[in-house]
Amino acid sequence: xxxxxxxxxxxxxxxxxxxxxxxxxxxxxxxxxxxxxxxxxxxxxxxxxxxxxxxxxxxxxxxxxxxxxxxxxxxxxxxxxxxxxxxxxxxxxxxxxxxxxxxxxxxxxxxxxxxxxxxxxxxxxxxxxxxxxxxxxxxxxxxxxxxxxxxxxxxxxxxxxxxxxxxxxxxxxxxxxxxxxxxxxxxxxxxxxxxxxxxxxxxxxxxxxxxxxxxxxxxxxxxxxxxxxxxxxxxxxxxxxxxxxxxxxxxxxxxxxxxxxxxxxxxxxxxxxxxxxxxxxxxxxxxxxxxxxxxxxxxxxxxxxxxxxxxxxxxxxxxxxxx
Numbered sequence: 001x002x003x004x005x006x007x008x009x010x011x012x013x014x015x016x017x018x019x020x021x022x023x024x025x026x027x028x029x030x031x032x033x034x035x036x037x038x039x040x041x042x043x044x045x046x047x048x049x050x051x052x053x054x055x056x057x058x059x060x061x062x063x064x065x066x067x068x069x070x071x072x073x074x075x076x077x078x079x080x081x082x083x084x085x086x087x088x089x090x091x092x093x094x095x096x097x098x099x100x101x102x103x104x105x106x107x108x109x110x111x112x113x114x115x116x117x118x119x120x121x122x123x124x125x126x127x128x129x130x131x132x133x134x135x136x137x138x139x140x141x142x143x144x145x146x147x148x149x150x151x152x153x154x155x156x157x158x159x160x161x162x163x164x165x166x167x168x169x170x171x172x173x174x175x176x177x178x179x180x181x182x183x184x185x186x187x188x189x190x191x192x193x194x195x196x197x198x199x200x201x202x203x204x205x206x207x208x209x210x211x212x213x214x215x216x217x218x219x220x221x222x223x224x225x226x227x228x229x230x231x232x233x234x235x236x237x238x239x240x241x242x243x244x245x246x247x248x249x250x251x252x253x254x255x256x257x258x259x260x261x262x263x264x265x266x267x268x269x270x271x272x273x274x275x276x277x278x279x280x281x282x283x284x285x286x287x288x289x290x291x292x293x294x295x296x297x298x299x300x301x302x303x304x305x306x307x308x309x310x311x312x313x314x315x316x317x318x319x320x321x322x323x
Contacts, residue, residue, distance in 0.1 A: 005075035007275075007313055011039060013087060013098060014067030016059065018045065022095045023309035024071060026083050029318075030166050030180050030281045030302050033156050034104035037071060037083045040095040040309075059096050063087060069100045073275055073308050080278045081171060082306055103132070103169040107152030114147040118221070121159075121177065128155065135170060138178035140243050143223035163219065164241030171280055179241075181300050184323060185283035188301070190271060192289045197314070198272040204295055210263040211235030216255035218242040230255050238262065261321050266297050270318045279304055279315065284323040298323040 011018040021041050028035035045062075046054045067087045072079040086105040091097035112128040121140040125132070129152050140163070147155055156167040159177065167177045176183060190196050213231040220226075221244055228251055240258050245251050267287060279285070281301055289295045299319035306315050 007308070008074055008077055008079065009308060010070075010072040010079055011041075012068070012070045013039070013063050016045065016057070016062050021309065024073070024307070026071065026304075026306040028102075028168070028281055028304055030168055032303075033153070033160065033167055035083065035085070035102040035169065037069065037085065037100040039069075039071070039098040039100065041098065043094055043096050060090060060092060063090065063096075063098060065089065069098075073306070073313070075275065080275075084171065084173060103173045103175070104153060104156075107132075107156065110152035112147045112150050112152055112155050114145065116142075116145055118143055119145055125155075125175075125177065128152065129175070133174050135174035135176040136178055136183050137176070138165065138182065138243075140165075140219075141221040143221060163243075164217065164239060168281070170282065176282075180302065181321065181323075183282055184300075185280070187284045187286050187298065188277045188279045189286050190273065190277070190288065190317075192271075192287065192291075194290075195277065196271045196273055201270040201272075202267050203269050204267055204292075205265070207263045207265050212259055212262055213237050214255055214259050215239045216242065216251050216258075218245050218251050220244055226251065228252055228255065231259060264322050266322055267295070267299065267319060270316050273315045273317060275306070275308070275313050275315055279317050285317060285319050287319075 011021060018041055021039055023040040026037045041059050043059060044056055045059050046056055065087050069085050069087060071083040073082050074080055085100045085102035087098055088101045088105055089099040110129060114124055114128050119142050121142055122137045124142060124145060159165045160167060165177055166180050169175050192199055211232045211234060213233060213235045216228045218226050226248060228248060240255055242251060242254055245254060279301055281304055283301045285299050285301050287297060300321055300323050301317055302320040303318040
């Protein structure tokens with residue numbers, strides 16, 4: 001695949017459709033509550049309707065905050081949906097900048113009130129986030145969980161900060177709350193130096209060279225928690241969260257397992273590709289290296305940044321632990 005292919009896009013913002021734009025940047029990550037998009041469009045757009053003369057519109061007046069947004073990108077009229085969400089802010093520059101957020105945007109306006117002595121996370125979220133459709137939600141007991149007139153966005157932030165959970169919406173608007181590698185999506189095949197444009201930010205590391213210091217925190221059903229530390233000083237710090245483990249001994253065993261998962265022989269970092277293959281966080285990257293065959297392996301995709309515009313298009317895929 002190369003840039004001989006004709007780039008195309010279909011971008012809908014409110015009632016306006018764009019077939020060409022200056023620039024689009026989309027960022028999504030398992031570790032960010034919101035997927036974001038920034039679209040740069042001409043200040044004046046030409047609208048063409050079949051059978052009518054073209055009309056000129058002022059884009060900034062035709063678009064308003066809260067408008068629905070859909071971004072499809074591709075080559076040669078083969079389009080994939082890369083972003084669905086809402087206009088969060090308009091920056092009156094030239095070109096006009098439209099900042100967008102996915103379904104998370106809606107949670108900013110959901111007022112949550114909740115108070116229960118004991119509940120499951122699933123039950124709590126179903127009660128306060130009405131109208132949200134859920135993907136995977138971790139099995140977790142919450143003790144004396146109180147939310148006092150806070151937006152839905154705050155609730156997800158709190159779960160992230162307090163319980164170490166990740167929370168994100170997938171491309172279909174389903175909310176996932178749990179651990180980063182609970183859900184394994186489809187596998188995407190990458191061959192280094194073939195459908196990968198650049199692997200400058202990809203490093204191959206041996207397990208023995210990985211220095212990790214791990215803090216393990218466990219929450220119990222009665223609301224108490226215990227903490228422990230493992231690993232080497234001076235290493236990269238990570239915190240792992242667990243729920244309802246038996247005792248400090250089991251917590252240590254689980255943390256050691258996790259330490260092993262993060263100390264592996266393999267690649268770490270990012271690869272730069274074309275728009276195809278289509279990839280999203282939660283999918284699995286199967287990396288093949290024909291030169292160093294023993295280095296091939298499968299990794300969780302944790303973040304994807306897409307840029308599309310007059311200077312071409314790129315998808316940057318960040319990989320995590322082995323899948």
